[in-house]
Amino acid sequence: MADRTCSIEGCHRSSKHRGWCGMHYQRWQRHGDPRAQTIARHDTFAQSFAANVGSVPTKGGCILWAGPVTAAGYGRVQAHGRSKYAHRYVWEQAHGPLGSNELVDHICHQTRCVNAEHLRMATRAENGRNRSGSPTGSLVGVRGVSHKRNGYRARVNKGGVEYSAGTFPTIEQAALAAEKLRAELFGEFAGRG
Numbered sequence: 001m002a003d004r005t006c007s008i009e010g011c012h013r014s015s016k017h018r019g020w021c022g023m024h025y026q027r028w029q030r031h032g033d034p035r036a037q038t039i040a041r042h043d044t045f046a047q048s049f050a051a052n053v054g055s056v057p058t059k060g061g062c063i064l065w066a067g068p069v070t071a072a073g074y075g076r077v078q079a080h081g082r083s084k085y086a087h088r089y090v091w092e093q094a095h096g097p098l099g100s101n102e103l104v105d106h107i108c109h110q111t112r113c114v115n116a117e118h119l120r121m122a123t124r125a126e127n128g129r130n131r132s133g134s135p136t137g138s139l140v141g142v143r144g145v146s147h148k149r150n151g152y153r154a155r156v157n158k159g160g161v162e163y164s165a166g167t168f169p170t171i172e173q174a175a176l177a178a179e180k181l182r183a184e185l186f187g188e189f190a191g192r193g
């Protein structure tokens with residue numbers, strides 16, 4: 001039996017599946033095309049960062065990551081089969097190494113932002129509080145607001161204790177009250193609703 005080569009022009013590897021070598025077969029499985037180009041490989045995180053960062057800040061000053069992102073929308077720098085979050089990479093370049101349990105918070109609430117001025121250190125609790133938008137499953141779509149028979153109730157939880165800002169006739173009034181109460185309780189890590 002003669003050893004056959006991959007049917008892709010210019011490839012001299014041995015044919016394994018469907019007339020393609022293993023590499024082209026995997027590209028077909030992943031992308032539907034054996035000739036699909038894969039993501040560029042970089043020797044250093046610095047090269048990966050430079051190849052994937054946007055050069056023009058947005059209206060709010062965010063510098064958005066244009067490369068690979070996680071399911072949650074965080075950018076990833078990649079080199080030699082290793083990866084790290086792009087915003088953590090930026091923080092380390094500006095301020096030095098981070099411990100594995102240290103968190104970097106986006107002040108701007110934009111997970112793809114890699115502007116060092118939009119990042120800060122945070123505890124796990126602070127990072128969790130500094131969210132944007134209502135939680136999944138919210139019936140009214142506003143953080144800290146729920147429907148009550150005669151209006152909308154504004155509440156905030158801190159350390160297992162529920163604080164009430166009152167009941168209001170409109171969602172907008174309740175949202176403002178919840179936002180104000182979060183600011184009083186959590187300061188700069190109050191997030192936004």
